[in-house]
Amino acid sequence: MKINKLAIENYKYFCSLEGSDYIASEFALETILKLIKKFKLSSVLEVGLGIGSVSDTVLKFSKLNGLNIKYVGTEKNEFCLEVLPENVKKYNEIQVFSELNAVSNNKFDLIIIDGLDSSLIELKKFCAPNAILFIEGGRENQTKSMLDIFSKCLFVNVITLKKNPSYAHEDRSVKSYIGGGQLIFINPTLKMKLFWIRQKALTFIKRKIRKIIKK
Template sequence: MDYKTIAKAGYKKFAFVEGNQYIASEYALIKILELVKDFKVKSILEVGLGIGSISDTIFHYARQNGLDIQYTGTEANDYCLDALPKNVVDYHKIELYNEMSQIKQGSTFDLIIVDGSDDSFQKIAGYCKADTVIFIEGYRGVQIVQFMKIFPNSLRAETISPSKNPAYGPFPADRWGGGGQLIFTNPGLYQKWYWLIEKGNSFIKNRMRKFKG
């Protein structure tokens, strides 16, 4: 099963779960799995686990592909904390904290997914490797500004869906699907190439959106 099929199945599963207002968009799930694949991700920090749509989808992808991914996440909302063990297939594999400041010192991650807020964002550089990739789900303007100040040598690219939201799910089907922000904290040659491709793709998708209306 390819990563896009797994991502769409994950979105469909959570589209009908109570609390679906907390889930990531279908496009965000596809993009996250694409990042896991393209960058051979072995360790993930998810800031704001919500009810588990991202972590569950990643665990399913890992199972399908024989991957062992170290997963750390933060969540402080009581409703979400109660929902996570019910929704996430490999919940027991998540190293769970209420906030980033509680994560043990020296922990670093290949991919950091931001799908919530955290008062400890200023410390995020301490959890990054030399080539860590950050994915911010949706458009979180305040956090983007924060991260660009923390990583002054980084490259950022918007990534957007070429399609409108599917008819199933909590998001209006007459609106364009979600997206996110990619931040390459200390980009090497491959990441610079990847950034350039993303910038070009987003430019084309934006033009297409305007044309389709």
């Protein structure tokens, strides 16, 4: 199954579930899967599992492609903790902790920030040498915190020209663009630098197109 098809199908499914108000967009899901494939990432830490849209998508992708991805996530919302085992088909493959402070001392290739956590400042100790951070949506405060911590990183806001589909949560207008994300390479390899340059160019072009369309 192609990455974009899996992202769309899973997003559509999770939109139908209770608690889907703030789930990651299908573009965010697609971006995460592309990162895993391109950079052969094998360990993921998700800050804020929510109702499981990201973790379920990643673990399905892992199974479909014969990968062995270690998945760790944090969540303390009672409703989310109750529905996660039902929503995530491979829930037994996730190590779930209440907050970052409770996570054992591990290093992760990809860290996804999809929620709030007062201990984000300690995130640095969980990063593998060339870790990638993906902050879903806008989340300006979390982005600023990460840029302050990783002052020598490469950063780009990734966006899309697609608009919210009809099956998106009712709070997401079909006239609005699908939410993007903040991509941070804390210590980029040459391959990551080239990828970052391409994303910077694409974001620049897409913003120009958005302005033209808006006129």
